[in-house]
Amino acid sequence: MLNTVYQLVAPRKFEVTYQNISLLERDVLVRPTHLSICNADQRYYQGLREAKVLKQKLPMALIHEAVGTVVMDSTGTFKPGEQVVMIPNTPVEEDEIIAENYLRSSRFRASGFDGFMQEYVKIRPDRLVRMPEGVDKTVAAFTEIVSVSVHALSRFDRIAHGRRNQVGIWGDGNLGYITALFFKYMFPDTRLFIFGMNRDKLSDFTFADGTYTVEHIPEDLHLDHAFECVGGAGSGKAIDQIIDFINPEGTISILGVSEYPVPINTRMILEKGLRIFGSSRSGRVDFERTVSLYQEYPEIVNFLSNIVGAVVPIRSIADMKRAFEMDIQKSFGKTIMLWEK
Numbered sequence: 001m002l003n004t005v006y007q008l009v010a011p012r013k014f015e016v017t018y019q020n021i022s023l024l025e026r027d028v029l030v031r032p033t034h035l036s037i038c039n040a041d042q043r044y045y046q047g048l049r050e051a052k053v054l055k056q057k058l059p060m061a062l063i064h065e066a067v068g069t070v071v072m073d074s075t076g077t078f079k080p081g082e083q084v085v086m087i088p089n090t091p092v093e094e095d096e097i098i099a100e101n102y103l104r105s106s107r108f109r110a111s112g113f114d115g116f117m118q119e120y121v122k123i124r125p126d127r128l129v130r131m132p133e134g135v136d137k138t139v140a141a142f143t144e145i146v147s148v149s150v151h152a153l154s155r156f157d158r159i160a161h162g163r164r165n166q167v168g169i170w171g172d173g174n175l176g177y178i179t180a181l182f183f184k185y186m187f188p189d190t191r192l193f194i195f196g197m198n199r200d201k202l203s204d205f206t207f208a209d210g211t212y213t214v215e216h217i218p219e220d221l222h223l224d225h226a227f228e229c230v231g232g233a234g235s236g237k238a239i240d241q242i243i244d245f246i247n248p249e250g251t252i253s254i255l256g257v258s259e260y261p262v263p264i265n266t267r268m269i270l271e272k273g274l275r276i277f278g279s280s281r282s283g284r285v286d287f288e289r290t291v292s293l294y295q296e297y298p299e300i301v302n303f304l305s306n307i308v309g310a311v312v313p314i315r316s317i318a319d320m321k322r323a324f325e326m327d328i329q330k331s332f333g334k335t336i337m338l339w340e341k
Helices: 039-045 051-057 143-159 174-186 232-245 266-272 284-296 299-307 317-329
Strands: 002-010 013-020 028-036 065-073 083-086 107-109 121-123 128-130 166-170 191-196 210-213 223-228 246-254 275-278 308-314 334-339
Touching: 013 317, 028 083, 039 317, 065 143, 128 284, 143 174, 143 223, 143 246, 143 275, 143 284, 166 174, 166 232, 174 191, 174 223, 174 284, 174 299, 223 232, 232 246, 232 266, 246 266, 284 299, 299 308, 308 317, 317 334
Parallel strands: 166 191, 166 223, 191 210, 223 246, 246 275, 308 334
Antiparallel strands: 002 013, 028 065, 028 121, 028 334, 065 083, 083 128
């Protein structure tokens, strides 16, 4: 079967390529329906990665956040017409200690091999999770980034000590919003405070116990633990503020991605005996827990709909470029491509 794949061949340039799909292998054929643009996709699209990285990775189909409809399943795991969330992380081995998303041998779609910008996606059945009925597909489209927050929160629950009276999250963007929302549902007895740059964005965190701009944090505010969801050039300042306001022996969870090394105040890390851990990507167990939280707390999906920005119908390469260019201009929210190819 001939499949149409839409690859980024150079910054801001998509081209069509055709690949043969074998229907004899024990895989599932999924037709993508809703695709979400991530900052990582934008770094490739805009050519913001190092030249040697772009040369190594491209051409490549982008997008690792998507849902779709099952077309065929030779394994009998899914029925045609079922709605599924696709998992981009693709492990090739198991380890009793290291999770699948940290194994160096694992492959990740849209970062080494083709992502979901295809007419059909051939995928292993264990890389699919059934989508609950009634869930807004524009929200379900970015389940991957939600699962990253759920993964980090699950690790926090294992790593952080039990005193969790007050916790802070630095970052008023998409990642901060998602992490804060799920924190409140997973740890309802903890007072949660959000720290950001933009007062308008902070006003969307209606479920938090308090919000502050980073220039106006009360000096007497103390936190047991904190999450850094800033990334980029601002992550260093965020981590330093966390170190200032966190109580001794607290835990700092780092989720923000920075392209360059970030200096941090190691002296105070030592003096306070702090624990710092990083979290990246997610695995099947995190997707399953995310979907179960959608079902257990339907209002979560309503909150997540607040960060759906533009929904762009995609019928041509010109539409793809328009969606990515619109996404660059956004100040907040997720750009969803309604995949009509």
